[in-house]
Amino acid sequence: MMMETSLQRLEYGKMKQKLIEMTVSPSGRRLAERLAPSGNRNQVAAWLNETEEASRLLAAGASVPLSTMEGIDSLVELLGKGKIYSEAELEQLLVWLASVLQMKKYMDSKREIAPTIASYAGSLRDCPELREELGRAVRFGRLTDQASSELASIRRQIVAVEDRIEKKLQSALSKYKAALQESFISKRNGRAVIAIKRELRKQVPGTVWGESASGQTIYVEPIDVAGLQSELQSWLADEERERTVILSKLSDMADMYASELLGNREAMASFDFIMARGKLARSYDGKKTTLSDRSIIQLVEARHPLLGGAVEPLTVELGVRWKQLIITGPNTGGKTVALKTIGLLAAMVQSGLLAPADEKSRFGLFDSIIADVGDGQSVEQSLSTFSSHLAVLKEMLEHASYRSLLLLDEMAAGTDPSEGIALSIAVLEELLERGSLVGATTHFNEIKNFAARTPGCMNAKMAFDTETLRPLYRLELGEAGDSHAFAIARRCGLPERVLQRAERIAEMRQPSESTAADSSPHPVSEQPTETEISQGNGFNPKEKQGQELERKAKEENRQALKKEFEPGDAVWIYPLKRTGIVYREADARGEVIVQVQGSKMKFNRKRLKLYIEKERLYPEGEYDMDIVFETKENRKIRKLLSRKHVEGLKLETEGED
Numbered sequence: 001m002m003m004e005t006s007l008q009r010l011e012y013g014k015m016k017q018k019l020i021e022m023t024v025s026p027s028g029r030r031l032a033e034r035l036a037p038s039g040n041r042n043q044v045a046a047w048l049n050e051t052e053e054a055s056r057l058l059a060a061g062a063s064v065p066l067s068t069m070e071g072i073d074s075l076v077e078l079l080g081k082g083k084i085y086s087e088a089e090l091e092q093l094l095v096w097l098a099s100v101l102q103m104k105k106y107m108d109s110k111r112e113i114a115p116t117i118a119s120y121a122g123s124l125r126d127c128p129e130l131r132e133e134l135g136r137a138v139r140f141g142r143l144t145d146q147a148s149s150e151l152a153s154i155r156r157q158i159v160a161v162e163d164r165i166e167k168k169l170q171s172a173l174s175k176y177k178a179a180l181q182e183s184f185i186s187k188r189n190g191r192a193v194i195a196i197k198r199e200l201r202k203q204v205p206g207t208v209w210g211e212s213a214s215g216q217t218i219y220v221e222p223i224d225v226a227g228l229q230s231e232l233q234s235w236l237a238d239e240e241r242e243r244t245v246i247l248s249k250l251s252d253m254a255d256m257y258a259s260e261l262l263g264n265r266e267a268m269a270s271f272d273f274i275m276a277r278g279k280l281a282r283s284y285d286g287k288k289t290t291l292s293d294r295s296i297i298q299l300v301e302a303r304h305p306l307l308g309g310a311v312e313p314l315t316v317e318l319g320v321r322w323k324q325l326i327i328t329g330p331n332t333g334g335k336t337v338a339l340k341t342i343g344l345l346a347a348m349v350q351s352g353l354l355a356p357a358d359e360k361s362r363f364g365l366f367d368s369i370i371a372d373v374g375d376g377q378s379v380e381q382s383l384s385t386f387s388s389h390l391a392v393l394k395e396m397l398e399h400a401s402y403r404s405l406l407l408l409d410e411m412a413a414g415t416d417p418s419e420g421i422a423l424s425i426a427v428l429e430e431l432l433e434r435g436s437l438v439g440a441t442t443h444f445n446e447i448k449n450f451a452a453r454t455p456g457c458m459n460a461k462m463a464f465d466t467e468t469l470r471p472l473y474r475l476e477l478g479e480a481g482d483s484h485a486f487a488i489a490r491r492c493g494l495p496e497r498v499l500q501r502a503e504r505i506a507e508m509r510q511p512s513e514s515t516a517a518d519s520s521p522h523p524v525s526e527q528p529t530e531t532e533i534s535q536g537n538g539f540n541p542k543e544k545q546g547q548e549l550e551r552k553a554k555e556e557n558r559q560a561l562k563k564e565f566e567p568g569d570a571v572w573i574y575p576l577k578r579t580g581i582v583y584r585e586a587d588a589r590g591e592v593i594v595q596v597q598g599s600k601m602k603f604n605r606k607r608l609k610l611y612i613e614k615e616r617l618y619p620e621g622e623y624d625m626d627i628v629f630e631t632k633e634n635r636k637i638r639k640l641l642s643r644k645h646v647e648g649l650k651l652e653t654e655g656e657d
Contacts, residue, residue, distance in 0.1 A: 003395065006371040007037075010343040010407075014306060015280075015353070022279045025069040027265055028272025037350035039367050039403075045291055046116075047277075047352020052288040053114035054278025055354065060113055065106050066272050067099040069265065076265050079258040084244070085251045088141045093254060093261075094134040100264050101126035103271065117274055123267050125260035130253055143246055151242045154235055161232045165192055168225040172204075179203040181217045191229055193219040277353060284308060286354025287361075295364040295403050295437060296320050297346060302357035304341045305348070312473040314341050318405075319364065322458040324428060324438040326451040327475065329462030334473040335441040336373055338462070339407045342439050343371045346405055366405045366437075370396050373409040389413065393427060402435030411442045421446045432456050449574070453609070565592055565605065568614030574607050 007013065020032040038044050057064065071092040075085065085093075107114075107121035137147040145152040169185045169192055177183070179200035185192055188209040195217050196204050206222040221229060254261070280286070284305040292298075296319030303313055311334060318325055327335045345355045349363045372392035396406050411424040421444050428450065431438050442448065451457040463474040565571060569582045571594060580594040580601070590605045 003368070003370050006343075006369060006392075007347060009371045009373045010340055010347060010369075011306060012344060012347050015344070015348060018283070019276055019280050019353075022276040023272050024066050025269060025272045026073055027069060027269030028066075028276065031269055031273040032276060035351055037347045037369070038352075039350065039365050041291065041293075041365055044350055044352060044365060048288055048291070048349070048354070049116055050274045051277040051281055051286075051352055051354050053117050054274045055281045055286065056278075057110060057114050057117075058275070058278050058282055062110065062113075064271070064275050065099060065102045066275060067096055067103070067268055069096060069268060072096050072265060076258075076261050079261060080255050083251060084247050085254065086247070087138050087143055090134055090247070090250055090254070091138045091141055094131065094138060096264075097126055097131045097134070100124050100268065101131070103268065117271070120267060120270065124264055125257075127257050127260055130257050133253060134250065137246060137250060143243055147246045148242060151239065151246060154239045154242055158232065158235045158239060161228055161235060165225050165228045165232060168228060169194065169222070172222040172224055176204045176222070186219065188219045190233070191221050192225065193221050196220050281354040284356045286356050287359045289349065289355050289357060289359060289361040289363055291349075292362045292364045294319065295366060295405075296362060297342060297364065297405070297437065298360075298362040299342065299345065300358040300360045302341055302345060302355065302361060304337055304344065305356050307337070308356075311337060314338055314475055316342065316460070316475055316477070318342070318437040318439060322456055323432055323435065324440070324451065324454075324457040325460055326447060326457065327439065327441045327460045327462065328443065328448055334462045334475075336409050337473070338475055339371070339373055339409055339439050339441060343369055343373075343405065343407045365403070367401065367403040368399045369405045369407075370399065371407040371409075372396075373407060396436075397427070397430065400431055400434045400436045404434075404436040406431060406436050406438045408438065408440040411440050411444070411447055417444065420444075425450050428454075428457070565608060565610065566614060568618065569610060570612040570614075570617060571608040572611045573603060574609070575603070579611050 016032070016035055019035065020029055023029045023032050038047075071089060075089055075093060104121045104124045104126060107118040111118040137143060143151065145155055166185075172194060173180065173183055173185070176194070176196070179196050180194065181197045182195040185194060187193065191207075191209050193209050194204075195212075196219070198211075198216055198218055201208075201218060201220070204220050204222060206220045206224075207226065208218050208220055210219045211217060284303070286305070296317070298317040298320055300315050301313040302315070303309070304311060316325065316338065327338055329335055345357065346363060346366060347369055349355055350365060350369075355361060355363070370392065372389060393408075396404075396408075400406060411420075413420065424440075424442070424444075424447055428438065428440070428447075432454070440447075448459055451459045458477060460475055460477045463476050564585055565582045566585060567582050570579050571582055571592075572578075573580050573594065573596070576596065578596070580596040582592060583595045583600055584593040586592045586605045591602050592605050592608060593600050593602050594608070595601075
């Protein structure tokens with residue numbers, strides 16, 4: 001299910017509008033307006049092949065003879081309904097049939113460059129008999145004398161009578177010169193007349209056919225030409241009757257070709273639509289990428305088609321080695337653009353549009369692409385930012401499957417951070433179990449830590465130049481990024497006193513709230529191996545077995561979290577962002593004593609992560625842990641006291657923080 005609102009958030013509508021503007025005919029425009037992503041692999045593959053061939057044709061410098069099909073829609077819709085078409089309509093039909101013939105010849109000559117779309121020209125019918133008859137009968141919006149012998153004869157009579165009338169009127173101008181208001185011939189009600197002064201009307205016998213606005217001039221048909229005028233009107237009536245007969249015959253002939261003409265309209269509209277897709281691909285340097293049988297996305301050097309060279313190319317994957325990608329980094333660093341690029345390109349490919357990416361890129365097909373980008377706040381619907389996020393999350397959870405691509409911008413935003421983080425992690429866990437592909441952005445370290453420790457998830461960050469404090473718009477896999485809020489705020493000119501106070505508050509919160517990111521992320525290679533590509537690193541979206549592996553991995557992760565730390569284990573201390581050695585295992589409250597640079601400190605077990613087990617740190621067999629935890633002086637004293645009592649000698653142990 002392609003959610004229209006999600007497609008709009010991904011700016012799919014803007015790409016579609018660009019495509020619509022590149023069509024040249026009303027029928028081609030309608031095809032572009034109906035464009036939507038398809039989940040049918042054969043259909044998508046055929047569309048992409050057409051678009052790639054169209055782009056190749058245009059790249060070869062070819063000028064494709066597309067028809068604007070002006071007036072053709074209304075004409076073909078009335079075929080077979082008894083309509084008598086006008087000369088103008090029949091001429092439009094003639095011009096269109098000529099363009100159909102031209103397109104047919106053009107495509108026949110381009111079979112090597114574009115074999116598929118060239119083959120479509122085989123369905124075109126240029127209707128030579130109809131085209132020849134129309135060409136003989138209609139020219140410049142008028143029936144020709146060749147339309148019928150009767151019409152030609154009538155027109156000769158009309159010309160002869162008009163010539164005689166002209167001569168008679170010229171004679172009348174001389175004869176009634178004294179009574180003339182103006183010395184030229186004019187027309188009134190289709191009759192040839194001369195202008196006479198009102199007061200001299202009686203000097204010119206004949207019929208009055210009108211007068212001037214002032215009433216000083218009257219227009220008289222002299223009696224000398226009255227008979228000829230009546231004869232002319234008779235011939236003109238004969239011409240109109242013959243014209244109707246001819247137009248009726250030509251219209252009937254067009255009706256006989258109704259199926260061919262309707263098929264031509266469909267084919268020519270398709271050529272228009274296909275070539276518009278090729279033009280669009282050329283506008284952003286789109287390439288034909290690989291369609292995968294699996295629900296994956298693997299972008300190589302991809303760009304947002306509306307931004308072009310304004311941003312760094314994006315190389316990213318989902319579904320190959322991990323199902324979820326958590327993107328972090330500063331605001332304005334390009335996180336949202338990265339999400340939009342992933343979603344928009346997936347929707348474009350499923351619509352038969354070429355992606356602005358390297359040809360090594362691979363796309364699977366998705367039943368649903370749902371995006372939560374932008375705050376979605378709506379005054380009309382009384383939706384807050386958080387409420388709008390919840391509405392999209394509900395939509396995602398209703399449709400999520402292994403054939404879903406889900407994009408979440410700013411997870412946990414708009415509400416209490418602790419509750420928002422908990423909800424976000426629960427949603428990510430649920431989506432991981434369902435096998436959906438998820439791209440998400442966040443500023444919260446707890447979500448980064450979730451991605452770092454959870455199989456099937458991966459952290460990534462938008463690169464940031466810490467010296468210039470400018471985003472680099474480059475996605476780097478394998479590490480969680482920082483928001484750099486204080487540095488950016490300082491660069492924007494916030495008062496130093498306020499910033500220093502903010503930094504002190506952050507330092508006070510850090511030890512107790514586990515806001516530090518896990519700095520031991522999953523290792524990431526530059527490119528997935530063949531095994532990873534074929535097997536998806538154990539996450540096969542088409543197999544129930546893959547989902548079962550995910551559940552097992554998740555359960556193993558939960559069990560690992562439950563394991564008690566033992567004295568001697570090296571652990572990662574999230575608040576301090578460094579390692580330490582466990583001195584005493586967790587008590588009933590879950591508090592663990594850890595030695596850090598000779599100092600004993602207490603941390604809740606949730607703030608720790610096993611870094612290296614003690615078995616891997618120390619030699620096999622018995623190992624004196626006092627060497628790790630005791631000072632050299634205390635070890636000497638302990639050894640001496642184990643043999644005898646020494647008055648005044650005592651052990652000094654360091655207090656636990």
